[in-house]
Amino acid sequence: MAQLLKGAPVVAAMNEKNAARCAALAARGITPTLAVVRVGQREDDLAYEKGVLARCGKVGVAVRPFVLPAEATQAQLLEALAGVNADRTIHGCLLFRPLPAGMDDRTIRAALAPEKDVDGITDGSLAGVFTGTGEGFAPCTAQACMEILDYYGIPLEGKRVVVVGRSLVVGKPAAMLLDRKNATVTLCNSRTQNLPALCREADVLVVAMGKRGFIGADCIRPGQVVVDVGIHVNEEGKLCGDVRFAEAEPLAGAITPVPGGVGTVTTSVLVEHVVDAAQRASEKE
């Protein structure tokens, strides 16, 4: 029976801290404020936005929506971002992606002021993650993995960590954040040979492939810590991860559930970043 690394207590602890920091900023007349920039009405975006709004409201972060019609042009989106950049009462910006066809992702990302990039999508943030200099913000999901490991006191220094999946949203930044904790990190990809044996070498296994149920018992060493970043809907309409939980849980020492694990923590990280951004902006003035 593995220890369940649930997101809820991590979120509760983060909420408490974020609320206290918001109150301290409010006392100085500052309301940490998040711009949410969305093009169209994609269902995924709306669901995530709803979660963000609720979480922000709970701790005292204001949200300013910028909603463009699905047929908006790139120029209109750039104009919206310029407005966000120029507005000193806005501290962070969440831009929903993927962008509609016809918009250039790189151009749009480059248009956001790095200091407001609380979701880690600009080059400035990615360079900061890579160099460890603390510039910008790490992608929220990658950092959510770290918050869970930290909350549950999972040792990382000197430990073997295997990260399966190398996206810029999770795998690669998670590898860098883990390296910063002095873990020995192996970054796997779809061409990796003998993946199960390699996974079993890990003290901590972080799975972020985006392939439903890809990781099974053959990849798990008894006692291992397993962090499952995947989120999918199975044939029965239930949420599940990249890891086959029923196989992994009896073997693992600790494991994040899906739902109720990493995904739960992501919006709290976003909120924390908005508070950080407001704090940093206030220190510059």
Place this chain on the structure above:
Amino acid sequence: MAQLLKGAPVVAAMNEKNAARCAALAARGITPTLAVVRVGQREDDLAYEKGVLARCGKVGVAVRPFVLPAEATQAQLLEALAGVNADRTIHGCLLFRPLPAGMDDRTIRAALAPEKDVDGITDGSLAGVFTGTGEGFAPCTAQACMEILDYYGIPLEGKRVVVVGRSLVVGKPAAMLLDRKNATVTLCNSRTQNLPALCREADVLVVAMGKRGFIGADCIRPGQVVVDVGIHVNEEGKLCGDVRFAEAEPLAGAITPVPGGVGTVTTSVLVEHVVDAAQRASEKE
């Protein structure tokens, strides 16, 4: 007896290619030009500069030295970099570091135009290395490792590569460049437990710790490819690497010598970057 992965033939092939590209640019009236910015007269800098001048001269890259006195101020250095940035006949810039005490490395790095950052020191270049989007330039030594592996046809896709050392100049960017070749990369650091066993798992072992003779026979699996990035002077005044060559060579399948290995290739990578920068600039006009 290991195959010796010497730098000289890699350099010869790169020189030939760089010279042909310079000739093609010259035919269009463009002389790829490198600014060399140096503060003071440190012996290491002068030796490297000499190598750069010779290599540039050979292939048709012009060099423009900007030499500041050892007692120069940060403002003076920033002014020199502004001059480099503004000069459209300069395509790349090599800035010698470490900078003198009293200068802020981050401020200085940020002052260089990313498109002229042929030595991979700006955030733009580091973000490009991390994201794999081809922006900026990789640090030359990290890319020199890749040039050697490529020249000698060492397979990387799906292979295990262990990188020992995680500096921003070599280890981390090398890990990213290897990942881009679909290798499975493990990044080790000074806290890594059971380093010898981990090293022996690698198909390719890249050693960039900066510790003389740190890696010995216990870290080498028979047949392995070993890339030694270290460069030190031993008690007898001879150059040597991070790997104890006499121990490793009989075991390894292939190994880079020190001297005559990675270090030899670094300036050719720099020259290639200047040619790349000139080409990119000409395509923008």
